[in-house]
Amino acid sequence: MAVTRAEQRAATRRALLAEGRRRFAADGYHEVVLAEVAKAAGVTKGAAYHHFESKAGLFRAVVAEVQHELGERVADAAEQHDDPWERLRAGCRTFLAAGCDPVVRRIVLVDAPAVLGWDEWRAMDEDSSARHLAEALEDLVRTGTIAQQPLEPLARLLSGAMNEAALWLARSAGPEAAAQTERALDRLLNGLRRDAD
Amino acid sequence: MAVTRAEQRAATRRALLAEGRRRFAADGYHEVVLAEVAKAAGVTKGAAYHHFESKAGLFRAVVAEVQHELGERVADAAEQHDDPWERLRAGCRTFLAAGCDPVVRRIVLVDAPAVLGWDEWRAMDEDSSARHLAEALEDLVRTGTIAQQPLEPLARLLSGAMNEAALWLARSAGPEAAAQTERALDRLLNGLRRDAD
DNA sequence: TCGTTTCACATACCTCGGGTATGTGAAACG
DNA sequence: CGTTTCACATACCCGAGGTATGTGAAACGA
Numbered sequence: 001m002a003v004t005r006a007e008q009r010a011a012t013r014r015a016l017l018a019e020g021r022r023r024f025a026a027d028g029y030h031e032v033v034l035a036e037v038a039k040a041a042g043v044t045k046g047a048a049y050h051h052f053e054s055k056a057g058l059f060r061a062v063v064a065e066v067q068h069e070l071g072e073r074v075a076d077a078a079e080q081h082d083d084p085w086e087r088l089r090a091g092c093r094t095f096l097a098a099g100c101d102p103v104v105r106r107i108v109l110v111d112a113p114a115v116l117g118w119d120e121w122r123a124m125d126e127d128s129s130a131r132h133l134a135e136a137l138e139d140l141v142r143t144g145t146i147a148q149q150p151l152e153p154l155a156r157l158l159s160g161a162m163n164e165a166a167l168w169l170a171r172s173a174g175p176e177a178a179a180q181t182e183r184a185l186d187r188l189l190n191g192l193r194r195d196a197d
Numbered sequence: 198m199a200v201t202r203a204e205q206r207a208a209t210r211r212a213l214l215a216e217g218r219r220r221f222a223a224d225g226y227h228e229v230v231l232a233e234v235a236k237a238a239g240v241t242k243g244a245a246y247h248h249f250e251s252k253a254g255l256f257r258a259v260v261a262e263v264q265h266e267l268g269e270r271v272a273d274a275a276e277q278h279d280d281p282w283e284r285l286r287a288g289c290r291t292f293l294a295a296g297c298d299p300v301v302r303r304i305v306l307v308d309a310p311a312v313l314g315w316d317e318w319r320a321m322d323e324d325s326s327a328r329h330l331a332e333a334l335e336d337l338v339r340t341g342t343i344a345q346q347p348l349e350p351l352a353r354l355l356s357g358a359m360n361e362a363a364l365w366l367a368r369s370a371g372p373e374a375a376a377q378t379e380r381a382l383d384r385l386l387n388g389l390r391r392d393a394d
Numbered sequence: 395t396c397g398t399t400t401c402a403c404a405t406a407c408c409t410c411g412g413g414t415a416t417g418t419g420a421a422a423c424g
Numbered sequence: 425c426g427t428t429t430c431a432c433a434t435a436c437c438c439g440a441g442g443t444a445t446g447t448g449a450a451a452c453g454a
Contacts, residue, residue, distance in 0.1 A: 003450095004450080004451090005400090005401070005402070005449090005450055005451075008402075008403095008450095009401090009402065009403095012402080012403080028311070028314075029311070030227075030311075030312075033439085033440060033441090034440080034441070034442095035440075035441090043402095043403070043404085044403075044404055044405080045404090045405095045441090045442090046402090046403055046404050046405075047402075047403055047404080049441095049442075049443080050401090050402060050403060051402090051403095054441080054442075055440095055441065055442090110310050110311055110315050111311050113307050113311070114225070114226070114227075114307055114308050114310070114311035114312070115227075115311070118302075118307050118364055118368075119368065122364075122365075122368075149380070149381065149384070150377040150380075150381065152374075152377075153362065153365075153374065153377045153378040153380075153381045154381040154384075154385075156361055156362050156365040156378070157358040157359075157361070157362050157378065157381055157382060157385065158358065159361060160357045160358045160359070160360055160361020160362060160364075161354040161355065161357045161358035161361075162354075162357070163357055163361065164353055164354070164356060164357020164358075164360060164361075165350065165353050165354050165357060167315055167319075167357075168319075168350075168353040171315075171316065171319075172349075177349075177350065180347040180349075180350045181350040181353070181354070183346070183347075183350075184346065184347065184350045184351040184354055185354060187346070187351075187388055187389055188351075188354065188385045188386075188388050188389070189385075189388070190388050191384055191385050191386070191387050191388010191389065192384055192385070192388065200421095201421080201422090202420090202421055202422075202429090202430070202431070205421095205431075205432095206430090206431065206432095209431080209432080230410085230411060230412090231411080231412070231413095232411075232412090240431095240432070240433085241432075241433055241434080242412090242413090242433090243431090243432055243433050243434075244431075244432055244433080246412095246413075246414080247430090247431060247432060248431095248432095251412080251413075252411095252412065252413090
């Protein structure tokens with residue numbers, strides 16, 4: 001089989017990303033040593049620096065990847081529904097469930113803000129997940145389900161609430177915790193509705 | 198002036214904590230080099246390791262200090278009011294304002310979860326701020342202002358909402374952002390009330 | 395087909411910073 | 425006043441991120 005250079009390059013990059021994702025999720029950014037990631041991926045540290053500008057650069061690429069997948073999952077869940085209100089709820093539920101995944105939890109929610117800086121983290125979050133939340137809220141205003149109001153602060157509050165709840169859910173043993181959290185979130189959201197339930 | 202050993206020890210510890218707090222807030226945990234903190238505090242690295250078990254140990258002590266002060270401020274603000282509902286609102290407003298302080302923002306909200314681990318961060322947060330939130334919610338249930346319900350998930354949602362909102366507020370230029378966030382938070386909380394506004 | 399260029403890495407090396415082991419001089423103590 | 429304690433200072437180790445340079449096999453042009 002002929003292996004072109006482009007194919008080999010892509011394969012190496014994928015291997016580094018995959019191994020990085022595993023280790024960042026399992027051990028946390030600081031505990032991960034780049035040379036070991038490279039070794040496990042079948043290459044040396046030089047390859048890693050050829051593909052990424054630094055250890056933080058590899059981490060950034062992993063975060064972007066995970067964020068993107070997360071956003072897709074949330075969007076897919078929302079699209080299962082037609083009613084804007086149910087779209088929002090479905091997205092929230094999916095996010096809460098996904099946040100329990102150690103990959104999302106450790107990489108995106110815990111380490112990323114500290115490693116990449118809060119501003120960059122927020123920009124990446126906006127591109128993947130938070131954007132969907134903002135759109136969902138806009139739909140709710142457009143359809144008159146909730147009153148017109150500044151949506152940016154509201155989106156931030158809800159985004160933070162779900163981030164933290166996801167982190168907490170992953171640590172709470174009770175299987176009823178997820179359901180309780182969803183109910184509590186429902187109650188909060190219902191406060192925004194204009195008409196009765 | 199006679200300087201006893203205990204006094205000197207306490208002074209050195211205070212100096213290390215103060216300088217650490219400054220640098221951790223300004224540059225972030227990773228960028229801070231322990232030897233420079235010690236030097237700026239008028240001692241050497243050896244002194245730092247005599248007082249704290251590691252760089253993370255100094256950071257942990259700083260986090261505990263800042264968390265404690267933050268909790269006090271929130272509690273003080275709440276105690277200005279008698280009505281449980283207003284106590285909660287006052288505490289939330291105070292927290293949102295305090296979270297904009299770079300010391301709280303960078304040290305407690307951004308770096309601490311990654312450096313100390315989310316579990317330890319959460320335990321410290323519970324001891325200082327989150328405990329007050331939980332008590333406020335219990336009061337609201339006791340007085341019948343909000344319906345009886347599992348309070349732990351609700352407290353987590355609200356805590357996360359305010360953490361994220363505080364982080365965002367510190368970055369948003371507009372002076373109306375704080376007021377808008379408080380209004381949005383009010384709307385969410387109002388959803389919990391049993392009776393009309 | 396063959397010389398040349400490109401490039402995807404490997405290898406060797408540097409440096410900085412966290413951590414440790416040990417020394418020291420002045421209080422504390424009997 | 426001799427001895428002990430202890431709050432540091434000094435010297436050293438080493439692991440890990442980052443860099444500079446080498447290399448061999450594809451890619452390419454003639």
